Amino acid sequence: MGYVLNFTLIWRHFDKLWSGLILSLELAVLSIGIGCIIGLALAILYVSGGRILRSLIAAYVEVIRNVPLILLVYLVFYGIPTVFDFAYSNTTSFVVTLSAYAGAYLVEVFRAGLDAVPRGLIDAGKAIGLTPFQRLVHVRLPTMLRIALPALSNTFVSLFKDTSVASVIAVPELTYGAQWINFNTFRIMEVYLVVTGLYLVTGYAILIGLRALERRYAIGR
Amino acid sequence: MLDQIAYAIPFLLPGLLVTIEVSLITVAVSTVIGIVLGVGLVYGPAALRWPIRGFSDIIRGIPILVLLFFVYYGLPLTGLNLQSFAAAVLGLTIFKIAQVIEYVRGAIETVPRGQMDAAKAIGLPFHERFFYVIAPQAVRRFLPPWLNGVTDAVKGSALISLLGVGDLLFGIQKVVARTYDPLALYCFGALLYFVMNYALSIASRALERRFSYIRE
Numbered sequence: 001m002g003y004v005l006n007f008t009l010i011w012r013h014f015d016k017l018w019s020g021l022i023l024s025l026e027l028a029v030l031s032i033g034i035g036c037i038i039g040l041a042l043a044i045l046y047v048s049g050g051r052i053l054r055s056l057i058a059a060y061v062e063v064i065r066n067v068p069l070i071l072l073v074y075l076v077f078y079g080i081p082t083v084f085d086f087a088y089s090n091t092t093s094f095v096v097t098l099s100a101y102a103g104a105y106l107v108e109v110f111r112a113g114l115d116a117v118p119r120g121l122i123d124a125g126k127a128i129g130l131t132p133f134q135r136l137v138h139v140r141l142p143t144m145l146r147i148a149l150p151a152l153s154n155t156f157v158s159l160f161k162d163t164s165v166a167s168v169i170a171v172p173e174l175t176y177g178a179q180w181i182n183f184n185t186f187r188i189m190e191v192y193l194v195v196t197g198l199y200l201v202t203g204y205a206i207l208i209g210l211r212a213l214e215r216r217y218a219i220g221r
Numbered sequence: 222m223l224d225q226i227a228y229a230i231p232f233l234l235p236g237l238l239v240t241i242e243v244s245l246i247t248v249a250v251s252t253v254i255g256i257v258l259g260v261g262l263v264y265g266p267a268a269l270r271w272p273i274r275g276f277s278d279i280i281r282g283i284p285i286l287v288l289l290f291f292v293y294y295g296l297p298l299t300g301l302n303l304q305s306f307a308a309a310v311l312g313l314t315i316f317k318i319a320q321v322i323e324y325v326r327g328a329i330e331t332v333p334r335g336q337m338d339a340a341k342a343i344g345l346p347f348h349e350r351f352f353y354v355i356a357p358q359a360v361r362r363f364l365p366p367w368l369n370g371v372t373d374a375v376k377g378s379a380l381i382s383l384l385g386v387g388d389l390l391f392g393i394q395k396v397v398a399r400t401y402d403p404l405a406l407y408c409f410g411a412l413l414y415f416v417m418n419y420a421l422s423i424a425s426r427a428l429e430r431r432f433s434y435i436r437e
Binding site: 003 | 376
């Protein structure tokens with residue numbers, strides 16, 4: 001033992017962690033936004049589409065959910081540019097990967113939510129003469145969002161934590177900043193303690209915000 | 222593309238075994254410890270409950286990658302020098318314990334309160350109330366999410382290649398570094414992970430259906 005904690009070097013390089021945290025949040029927000037669009041579109045197609053469409057969407061969901069994120073990150077960053085004649089920055093490539101990853105998880109959340117919309121509400125919509133499209137926009141989607149909210153918050157926080165995987169392709173987010181300080185200053189304990197704190201505070205802040213939203217809008221099952 | 226994969230297979234097999242080995246150890250150890258701590262979280266005195274709650278909330282609040290780096294680079298400073306394999310298993314197991322604690326808590330809490338009260342009323346001591354009344358009902362709630370979590374363990378184990386453990390992903394990267402054909406190799410790797418995890422997901426869904434008659 002006899003290890004003395006010394007945070008001086010961490011504070012000197014704190015800008016690396018701070019800008020990393022901001023980038024982590026940006027990656028998360030962007031990927032979750034795109035993921036939500038993918039998820040919502042595919043969930044609607046899934047519940048209204050034919051068998052072929054359903055199997056295609058199910059295949060996308062199962063493949064993404066059963067492969068480690070780090071492997072998908074490598075596949076998109078190193079693999080795809082070898083067949084198509086283009087290259088993208090590591091940040092863009094990660095956003096693409098995490099969006100596709102988020103999409104697969106969010107399809108399931110949205111689909112389960114759409115399935116849980118009470119039959120009576122949809123029938124009531126029919127009874128007052130709403131077209132199928134109006135029923136979707138005014139009845140099914142708003143109800144589905146309120147039902148899916150708790151599951152959505154958990155998925156969002158989990159996706160925020162998944163941004164740490166971006167460090168493996170040198171995207172300068174929070175975990176990458178931690179490794180930089182780790183390798184350059186060797187204040188290993190200190191840097192990981194600070195980064196753990198940053199992840200915890202940010203993650204729980206997101207969760208508390210979403211829980212407040214749930215208390216306001218969520219419908220209990 | 223196919224000959225690339227055929228060339229790679231002998232190099233990937235040892236890694237595949239390491240991935241399976243790490244996942245098995247992680248799941249086995251974390252299940253045992255997680256069940257004990259989970260029961261402690263539900264029935265223990267406050268002095269036991271709060272540390273367990275804190276442990277679970279902190280560990281589940283940070284990315285596995287950060288936890289792995291913490292264990293691998295940080296622990297030697299406290300005098301505990303772990304090989305990369307041991308550090309990887311330790312990091313993954315700590316993470317999995319926190320998850321198992323929550324599965325256990327969730328499973329026990331869905332057993333209706335009246336069951337415990339009834340068992341008390343007929344005069345069973347705590348260990349009998351737990352083993353004869355609560356546990357058999359909680360197990361059906363515990364198994365499906367737990368089996369689903371095994372998939373997470375296999376996926377999480379891909380991160381240990383970053384600590385230099387020769388798992389499946391590490392094997393894939395070694396071959397990629399030699400053949401410069403990342404697409405074929407990563408696709409093949411994705412297929413291998415998919416086959417392992419999909420089998421687990423199917424089993425998990427079958428379990429869920431098996432126990433789907435339980436309704437509150």
